[in-house]
Structures are given as structure tokens and as C-alpha cells.
Amino acid sequence: MVTSPDLDHGSILRESAAAVRHLARICFKTGPPTHIGVELEWTVHDAADPARPITAARLRSALGRHSPATLDATSPAEPLRHGGRVTLEPGGQLEISTPPRPSVAALITATEADIAQVTDLLAAAGLVLGRSGIDPHRRPGPVLETPRYLAMRAAFDRQGPAGRTMMYSTAGLQVCLDAGEPEQVADRWAAAHAVGPPLLAAFASAARHAGRRTGWASARMAAWLAIDPTRTRPVWVPGRAERDPTASWAHYVLGAPLLCLRRHTSDWSAPPGVTFADWLDGALPQAPTTDDLDYHVSTLFPPVRPRGYLELRYLDAQPDRDWRLPLAVLTALFADPGTVRAAYSIAAPVAHRWSAAARHGLADPALAAVAAALLDLALTGLPRLELPADLHTEIQRGIRRRRAATERREQ
Numbered sequence: 001m002v003t004s005p006d007l008d009h010g011s012i013l014r015e016s017a018a019a020v021r022h023l024a025r026i027c028f029k030t031g032p033p034t035h036i037g038v039e040l041e042w043t044v045h046d047a048a049d050p051a052r053p054i055t056a057a058r059l060r061s062a063l064g065r066h067s068p069a070t071l072d073a074t075s076p077a078e079p080l081r082h083g084g085r086v087t088l089e090p091g092g093q094l095e096i097s098t099p100p101r102p103s104v105a106a107l108i109t110a111t112e113a114d115i116a117q118v119t120d121l122l123a124a125a126g127l128v129l130g131r132s133g134i135d136p137h138r139r140p141g142p143v144l145e146t147p148r149y150l151a152m153r154a155a156f157d158r159q160g161p162a163g164r165t166m167m168y169s170t171a172g173l174q175v176c177l178d179a180g181e182p183e184q185v186a187d188r189w190a191a192a193h194a195v196g197p198p199l200l201a202a203f204a205s206a207a208r209h210a211g212r213r214t215g216w217a218s219a220r221m222a223a224w225l226a227i228d229p230t231r232t233r234p235v236w237v238p239g240r241a242e243r244d245p246t247a248s249w250a251h252y253v254l255g256a257p258l259l260c261l262r263r264h265t266s267d268w269s270a271p272p273g274v275t276f277a278d279w280l281d282g283a284l285p286q287a288p289t290t291d292d293l294d295y296h297v298s299t300l301f302p303p304v305r306p307r308g309y310l311e312l313r314y315l316d317a318q319p320d321r322d323w324r325l326p327l328a329v330l331t332a333l334f335a336d337p338g339t340v341r342a343a344y345s346i347a348a349p350v351a352h353r354w355s356a357a358a359r360h361g362l363a364d365p366a367l368a369a370v371a372a373a374l375l376d377l378a379l380t381g382l383p384r385l386e387l388p389a390d391l392h393t394e395i396q397r398g399i400r401r402r403r404a405a406t407e408r409r410e411q
Contacts (some may be wrong), residue, residue, distance in 0.1 A: 010291030020250040022290050025400050027297075028246055029308040030182045035100035036107050036331055037176035037309070040115070041093050041317055043130030043169070044122065049325070051137040051211070054092050056144060061177035062125035066118075069145055073168025074347055084114035090152075091168030092143030094118065094129065100176065102307075104331050104385045108324055133171055133206030133220035133316025140168035140210075147268040152299075154269055155228070162226035169209060170220040171317035175330045177310045189245040191344040192304045193236040195333065195374060202371040202402055203326050203345045204361040205316040220316050223280045224301065225355060230256045238351040249306055254280070259299035262292075303354070314354075325398045332381035333374065339381050346373045362406055372406035375399055376383035 011017050044059065045053040060072050067075040079085050084096040096114055098382040101107035113322045122128060130136075140161075142149070149167065156163020180188045203218035216222045224232050227316050235252045236245075243251070254277040258270035262285075271284075275295050279288050297307075333343040350357075350370050362368045378398055387395065 002258065004083065010289030011278060012287050012289055013293060014287055016254060016277060019254060019276070019280060019293055020021045020247075022293060023250045023253060023297075026294070026308060027249055028185055029163040030111070030185060031181055033178035033180045033184070033188070033334065035178055035309070036104055036327070037098050037100040037104075038107060038237060038323070038327055039095060039110060039174040039176070040053045040323055041089065041095045041171040043132075043135045043317075044072055044092055044094050044139065044327055045128050045130055047123070047126050047128045049130075050130075053138065053141060054143060054168045056092070058125060058127070059088065059092060059094075059143070062122050062127055063118075064121070066121070070144055071323070076138060080117050080408070082110035082113045084111065086118065087316070088144055089171075090142055090144045090146075090149040091135070091140065091169070094122075098186055104305060104328060105387050105391060109389065110274040110329070112321070130171060130317065131205075131296050131319035132208070133173075133204070133218060134165075134209045134214075135169040136170075136208040136404070137210070138169070138210060140164045142168060147263075147266050148260055150266075151268040151270065153271075155259055158272065159228060160226065162223045163228075165209075165219075166223040167229060170206070172220065172222055172313060173203075173315040173317050173323055173328055175328060175329050176307075176314045177312065177330065177334050179306065179308070179310055180259055184340070185245055187337065187340050187344065188308075188310065191334070191340045191347070192310050192312055194238065194344050194347040195233055195330075196234070196303050196373055197350050197353045197357035198347055198367050199218075199326060199329065200314050200316075201357040201361045201364065201367040202375065202406065203315050203318060207361075216359050217363070218316050218358045221314065221354070221358035230258070232302060233257065234354065235302050235304065238348060242268070245306070253293075253300065253404070254303070256296070256300055258296065262295060266375075277284070320369040322398065324395055326397045328385065328387075329375065329378040329399060331385060332378040333386045335381050339377065342377055343374060346370060346377065368406045375403045375406065379403070 025246055044054050060067050065076050065078045068077050071088055083099040089097045098111050179185050204216045209219045231367040235248050238277045257273055257275050260268040261270045274283050305311045350366055356364050357367055
């Protein structure tokens with residue numbers, strides 16, 4: 001018997017207008033853009049044999065009191081020393097989610113300390129964190145089997161193998177930015193999408209999977225693009241007559257099929273093709289609640305997802321400390337309204353080229369040129385982040401290395 005303490009909470013929703021009002025309240029929380037967050041994922045490997053499968057028991061032993069409930073139902077799931085929380089993806093990928101911080105420097109300091117703590121915990125168990133956006137050594141395979149993950153797998157299996165690759169083999173880097181003041185939200189929303197393809201290309205790290213070259217610069221993004229587009233395609237599309245961000249997001253959410261239905265059993269499968277809008281219209285015996293709507297939103301995976309803030313989900317995991325580079329780039333690009341507009345203007349010509357960015361990365365000349373211009377813009381704005389001198393120099397050098405890579409690709 002599987003239970004969830006949140007199964008019965010929330011107000012009953014009886015019409016789409018009420019659902020839209022709820023989404024408007026929770027998904028775009030406006031105010032001065034002052035906080036930054038990051039969520040870091042890694043594949044986890046045996047230190048001596050990275051192709052060796054990792055078991056749930058081994059991860060549970062390594063993480064101890066920091067184990068998430070999905071790994072150990074009796075765990076207190078204690079946060080790390082600097083507030084980061086450990087979660088696990090279904091293939092055993094480890095994620096650290098940080099509390100938001102008021103500056104990039106504070107975020108980097110706290111996150112590096114939490115990464116060091118996790119690294120030490122894993123090292124004691126003979127485990128190490130991966131260095132790329134997809135497992136370069138192992139074929140996809142489950143480590144955690146929860147009702148949610150079983151329902152997800154069943155739904156994705158109807159469309160092919162990409163769902164299992166995404167669930168069990170991929171690792172991403174998510175940067176979280178405030179939505180901004182009411183008059184800034186539309187610009188920040190559009191720019192967050194537009195810079196996605198060129199920055200995906202610039203920071204692609206997932207070319208090798210399960211012991212072979214994949215033919216993709218980011219096989220991680222290739223997997224995402226190959227699963228259900230109603231829950232993974234971008235919400236904002238260049239050239240389309242756009243509604244305001246809240247209306248666009250509500251349309252996306254209500255039109256997406258249910259991925260799973262939480263129950264007091266181990267079977268959370270949802271009837272195929274039933275959307276949340278259908279549920280509101282009476283397609284299921286019991287009316288949905290606001291809590292059901294919130295949970296449905298958690299099963300949607302577009303490149304940019306509004307969660308009160310903007311969650312930019314399109315970057316591959318980076319090796320070692322290089323995660324700081326795209327974090328600094330995006331924070332610099334979104335530091336003020338003028339830079340946001342400039343970034344959008346630079347990126348707009350390639351804003352639709354998600355598949356090309358995943359396939360070719362910086363080998364695509366147009367993407368390489370736009371990525372170079374965005375990195376230049378970020379370097380110009382880097383002083384606004386007020387990083388400590390040593391950190392500023394280190395990140396500046398790292399961004400310039402990426403900038404040099406775009407030049408080599410353009411030639």
C-alpha cells in the first residue's frame with residue numbers, strides 16, 4: 001500500500017477559469033529580480049569501474065541521513081550543511097537543489113560547500129559524480145521504482161525508448177531566475193527561451209552514451225525532444241502570436257495529458273490521452289483539486305518552466321566546477337532590462353533551433369555565432385555580479401575559453 005500525505009489536499013476545481021486563476025497566482029510571482037538558484041544533477045558511478053551498475057542500497061548507505069524519502073522512507077532527509085537538498089532521479093542520478101541566494105557569489109560559495117559534502121559522502125562508499133549530461137558508460141536502467149516513476153515509464157514506453165533514456169541516463173543543470181517586475185516578465189520570459197538553443201550548443205556535454213558516440217552534441221536534449229512534445233516542447237515559440245506568459249502557460253498546462261494519477265495504491269497510471277482540461281470537464285469520476293493541478297505541473301518538462309520563478313532547464317550537466325560558467329552567463333544576461341533585451345535581440349534569429357543545437361552544438365555556424373555574441377554580452381555584464389576578484393577572474397577565463405571554442409567552430 002502506497003500513501004501520500006498530499007493526496008487529498010487543495011480546493012476542488014470545477015472549471016478551467018478557476019484553474020487558470022490558480023496557475024496565475026503560483027507560476028509568475030513578480031517583484032524585483034534579486035535571487036538566483038541552481039539545481040545540479042549528476043550521474044553517479046563506481047570510482048573503480050564507472051560502467052558498473054549502482055544500487056539503491058549503495059546510494060542509501062552513502063547518503064545516510066541526507067537520503068531522500070524516495071530512497072529511504074524512514075530517512076529524515078536532512079538538508080546539507082548549506083541548505084541544499086539531495087534528491088534522486090529514477091536512474092540514480094543525484095541532484096542538489098539549492099535555496100535561492102541574493103547574489104551569485106553567495107550561491108556559488110554555498111553550493112560548492114554542499115557539493116564537497118556530497119562528494120565526500122560518496123567517496124567513502126567508493127562512488128563519484130559524473131562529468132557529463134548523459135551517462136557515457138551504462139545503458140539506461142532503473143534504480144528507483146516509485147509509483148510515479150513506474151507510471152512515467154509506462155506512458156513514455158508507448159512512444160519509444162527515449163523516455164527511458166531521459167529517466168535513467170540524463171543529468172541537467174537548471175538555473176533559476178526571478179520572473180521580475182510585472183512590466184519585465186514578458187521580456188524575461190521570451191529571452192529565457194530565445195537564448196536556450198545557442199547556450200545549449202555552447203555548453204553541450206552529452207555526446208557519448210552507453211559506451212558509444214551518439215552523433216548528437218547533447219544526447220540528453222535529444223532524449224527530451226523525442227518524448228511526448230505536449231509536455232516537453234517550449235511554451236514560447238518565436239514568430240507565433242503570443243498570449244501573455246500566464247495565458248500561454250495555462251494553455252500549455254491544461255492541454256497536456258495526465259502522466260500519472262496519485263492513488264493510495266502502487267498503480268498511478270493515467271488513462272492515455274486524458275488532459276487536465278478533460279479532467280476539469282468530467283473525464284474522471286472525481287473532480288481535480290488545486291493540489292492535483294500543482295502535481296500535474298510537476299510532470300511537465302518544457303525548456304523553461306515557471307514555478308513562481310523561471311526555471312531554465314535546457315543545459316547539460318557540466319564537468320567539475322564548470323557549472324559556475326553558465327550560471328554566471330545567464331545571471332549576467334538577465335542582470336538588467338537592457339541586457340535582457342539585448343540578449344533577446346541577439347538570440348532571436350536562432351531561437352527556434354532546439355533540435356539543431358542538440359544535434360550539432362557549436363558545429364552549427366549560426367548557433368556558434370550567436371553563442372559567441374551572447375558570451376561577449378555576458379562578459380561585458382560580468383562586473384555587475386560583483387564577484388570576489390579571484391572568482392571573477394576564474395569565471396571570466398572560463399567564459400573566454402568557451403568563447404574561443406565558438407571561434408574555432410565558426411572558422
